[in-house]
Amino acid sequence: MISNILDVALVSVLFYWILLLVKGTRTIHMLTGFLVLCIVYYLSGVFTNFQLMTVNIILGNFLSYSILIIVILFQEDFRKMLVKVGLMSDFSRDAGDMPGMGLAIPEIVKAAVNFFMNSSVFSSNAPLLSIRP
Numbered sequence: 001m002i003s004n005i006l007d008v009a010l011v012s013v014l015f016y017w018i019l020l021l022v023k024g025t026r027t028i029h030m031l032t033g034f035l036v037l038c039i040v041y042y043l044s045g046v047f048t049n050f051q052l053m054t055v056n057i058i059l060g061n062f063l064s065y066s067i068l069i070i071v072i073l074f075q076e077d078f079r080k081m082l083v084k085v086g087l088m089s090d091f092s093r094d095a096g097d098m099p100g101m102g103l104a105i106p107e108i109v110k111a112a113v114n115f116f117m118n119s120s121v122f123s124s125n126a127p128l129l130s131i132r133p
Contacts, residue, residue: 022077025077025080038063041056041060044059
């Protein structure tokens with residue numbers, strides 16, 4: 001009982017945040033158009049009396065790629081949304097603000113350079129495309 005209430009509350013908050021992030025952008029209009037296509041597809045499958053088989057097949061094939069279509073259409077909006085989320089969180093600190101990171105970064109660079117300089121792949125006498133058994 002409590003878990004169901006918590007589940008509904010979390011989903012409601014998630015949808016509310018998403019609506020706040022897309023409010024005032026062109027995203028809401030594209031989502032509305034996509035939702036209309038989904039509703040037409042659903043109705044063309046439910047009401048078989050009207051013989052809307054062609055519409056159902058075409059929209060079914062179109063919507064089968066819906067995840068890819070959504071990612072392509074909303075790429076810029078996803079990026080803006082992630083930037084807003086990143087700015088709201090505590091993860092937006094610079095590496096210089098973290099204690100000890102100023103000393104760790106040069107050591108990591110030295111270790112990487114040392115590894116690659118001593119690696120046989122990058123030695124001067126090794127062939128460029130050597131195949132090892």
